[in-house]
Amino acid sequence: MDKQIKTIGALIIASAIIWAAVIVGSASALKGTECYNEIQNILAGGVVSHLILIWGPLVIFLKKKKESNSEDGAKE
Numbered sequence: 001m002d003k004q005i006k007t008i009g010a011l012i013i014a015s016a017i018i019w020a021a022v023i024v025g026s027a028s029a030l031k032g033t034e035c036y037n038e039i040q041n042i043l044a045g046g047v048v049s050h051l052i053l054i055w056g057p058l059v060i061f062l063k064k065k066k067e068s069n070s071e072d073g074a075k076e
Contacts, residue, residue, distance in 0.1 A: 007061065015054045022046030 022042060029038045 008058070011054055011058050015050060018046060018050050018054070 022045075025042045025046075026039050029035060029042060
């Protein structure tokens with residue numbers, strides 16, 4: 001159980017780091033300019049990387065956990 005909590009915690013921290021990079025990247029691109037297309041690309045990249053790197057593995061992890069819990073419940 002402790003390993004699972006650390007895994008979820010690491011994924012949450014990774015998510016925060018990705019979005020911090022997106023915000024800093026957006027701020028530096030906005031500095032003194034009006035370039036919506038650049039900002040849109042940075043934000044879209046952040047969303048895609050967040051979905052692939054964070055939520056994909058998290059969903060797989062939670063499905064495995066749910067399956068193992070249902071198997072444990074069936075054995076009892």
